[in-house]
Structure formats: structure tokens, C-alpha cells
Amino acid sequence: MINQEISQLFAEIADALEFKDENRFRVLAYRRASEAVADLNEDLTVLLTEKRLLEVQGIGKGLAQDIAEYLAQHRMTAHEKAMEGIPPRLLQLLKL
Secondary structure, three states: OHHHHHHHHHHHHHHHHHHHOOHHHHHHHHHHHHHHHHHHHOHHHHHHHOOOHHHHOOOOOOHHHHHHHHHHHHHHHHHHHHHHHOOOOOHHHOOO
16 A cells, blocks of 8 residues: 555655754654655545645655655655665664
8 A cells, every 4th residue: 555655655764864963853843754654544546636735744745746646657866865875774673
């Protein structure tokens, strides 16, 4: 399901930003968004189509744009930028 994919991307962004010692509020925003998206009973595609993404607790304009970008292009610039300079396996190791 697309919700789980986006939830995972948001979690990875939060982990990467935390590893880079970025703004903690930004890290928290991505963590909350990851949890909110994972807990949704509705598909994000439907919410986007019906222009209801901002009704989801924890999803603001920026995160809604990230979701829209992923749904349209199957890529998320925020994720790509967050992962810059981080070896792919590092986040997996941090989870252990």
C-alpha cells in the first residue's frame, strides 16, 4: 500500500536528519508524519485527489507537497536530499 511506502520514506528522512544533527523540530515533524500516514485507514491517493491531505493530523503544506510529489513521480526530493552523504546501510545499522 502506498501509505506504507510514504511512511517508510518519512521515517528514513527523520533518521537521516537526526544522524546529521539537523533541526530537531524537523526530525519530529517527519517522525509524526510517518506515524500518521502509517495509521491512516484511507489511501493517500484518495486524500490527495479529494484535496484532504491537510486534514491529516501531522501533515502540513510541506509534507503534503512531498506526498503529492511521490504520488505523481514515484520519487521524493526531500528523501533524496536527506540521504545525501549517508551510506545506504547506515540507517539499517542504526536500527539494530
